[in-house]
Amino acid sequence: DARVTQTPRHKVTEMGQEVTMRCQPILGHNTVFWYRQTMMQGLELLAYFRNRAPLDDSGMPKDRFSAEMPDATLATLKIQPSEPRDSAVYFCASGLGSDTQYFGPGTRLTVL
Amino acid sequence: AQKITQTQPGMFVQEKEAVTLDCTYDTSDPSYGLFWYKQPSSGEMIFLIYQGSYDQQNATEGRYSLNFQKARKSANLVISASQLGDSAMYFCAMREGNFGNEKLTFGTGTRLTIIP
Numbered sequence: 197d198a199r200v201t202q203t204p205r206h207k208v209t210e211m212g213q214e215v216t217m218r219c220q221p222i223l224g225h226n227t228v229f230w231y232r233q234t235m236m237q238g239l240e241l242l243a244y245f246r247n248r249a250p251l252d253d254s255g256m257p258k259d260r261f262s263a264e265m266p267d268a269t270l271a272t273l274k275i276q277p278s279e280p281r282d283s284a285v286y287f288c289a290s291g292l293g294s295d296t297q298y299f300g301p302g303t304r305l306t307v308l
Numbered sequence: 309a310q311k312i313t314q315t316q317p318g319m320f321v322q323e324k325e326a327v328t329l330d331c332t333y334d335t336s337d338p339s340y341g342l343f344w345y346k347q348p349s350s351g352e353m354i355f356l357i358y359q360g361s362y363d364q365q366n367a368t369e370g371r372y373s374l375n376f377q378k379a380r381k382s383a384n385l386v387i388s389a390s391q392l393g394d395s396a397m398y399f400c401a402m403r404e405g406n407f408g409n410e411k412l413t414f415g416t417g418t419r420l421t422i423i424p
Contacts, residue, residue: 239414299353
């Protein structure tokens with residue numbers, strides 16, 4: 197049963213620290229998405245890739261967030277420096293073209 | 309304007325009854341896709357059902373069906389014979405266009421609680 201995996205599942209850090217979240221998309225999927233979920237804003241798209249190329253990162257605060265796909269099996273989302281307002285659940289999802297997106301379990305980030 | 313509107317923040321339904329969760333959408337693109345996801349208290353997002361704008365028939369997946377009314381721009385999720393395990397948040401989402409745009413826009417969700 198193919199699934200998207202995300203690490204870590206939970207992260208507690210202090211303001212100013214760097215945070216790296218990792219995602220392994222489903223093998224064979226060529227699109228990867230990063231979403232952020234908060235009570236106030238709901239689900240927001242931060243960035244997405246097709247065939248490892250970044251297509252849209254307009255939802256991402258550019259000064260502190262960065263998203264990369266070093267290879268087809270790994271996507272990363274980094275926050276440096278982290279702030280308390282970054283506390284949220286971060287989801288990675290993958291899909292094949294414009295087909296259904298399948299979500300990972302999420303990383304719950306708490307910035308103190 | 310909101311692309312996806314879910315007007316029911318919360319619903320309480322008796323077990324075994326059918327449930328309809330409302331979703332309306334706004335797009336001028338003739339090609340689009342509509343999705344429903346379930347998010348239980350454990351937090352994961354589970355794909356339930358998909359409807360393409362050109363699909364002639366309403367989508368069905370087991371106890372889930374999508375009541376697609378194109379002229380009214382609505383895509384309501386129907387859950388038949390509800391179960392306690394159906395208690396969760398439900399999100400409607402839309403992808404506009406087809407090839408070349410894979411982004412989803414999500415609604416604010418409906419929290420469904422099934423009462424024994």
